[in-house]
């Protein structure tokens with residue numbers, strides 16, 4: 754499921770003050786790639802990511818998933834699509850402090866009918882991210898890297914087509930951040946989900962298949978990693 758964005762512009766308006774944040778963005782993201790979004794603070798990366806993830810609607814322009822214009826959908830259909838097809842990961846892990854690790858995952862599935870057994874899926878994912886022995890721990894009893902692993906497991910519950918991550922390693926030391934990023938790359942390969950992530954870390958961005966550079970709400974460079982051609 755590829756994402757196409759056409760003429761995306763976005764303006765925030767607060768107390769009569771308008772801020773034009775994104776200007777006529779056009780392009781496509783391929784599910785088969787890991788794409789990094791980089792650029793100076795305030796260049797519009799998080800805003801762009803939240804529009805792509807349908808957390809907000811663009812002021813103008815279209816976002817298409819496999820040709821379907823999600824910007825024309827009503828809120829109910831959009832939120833259903835979002836919860837099924839997109840897994841979000843943020844710099845802050847957003848775990849509920851009073852719930853255990855497995856309860857944090859369980860609550861993300863609350864009142865949802867799923868085609869899979871929820872307890873089995875939770876266990877499978879906790880094993881995958883290396884936290885099955887921590888399933889009864891509270892978030893405060895985990896390290897930052899472990900908390901982000903829980904957030905990654907939560908993002909993957911519904912077998913999403915896309916993972917959208919806003920500074921997923923921003924709160925972690927470089928060694929832990931590296932391990933988390935490596936896990937995202939592995940999940941991309943295993944689950945075949947597209948990965949789009951915002952980062953300030955250029956070394957991390959260099960490990961993506963593609964880097965989009967943003968400045969003042971525009972895409973100023975679009976660089977793909979050169980792949981070695983087999984002979």
Ligand SMILES: Nc1ncnc2c1ncn2[C@@H]1O[C@H](COP(=O)(O)OP(=O)(O)OP(=O)(O)O)[C@@H](O)[C@H]1O
Pocket residue numbers: 765766767772774792793794795796797798799800801
């Ligand atoms: N809800 C909002 N209301 C008004 N202005 C906003 C809102 N959210 C973001 N902005 C403004 O939009 C611009 C882009 O912000 P955004 O967070 O997308 O940038 P960014 O590139 O992700 O920055 P950073 O790297 O610092 O996270 C900034 O000028 C910001 O102040």
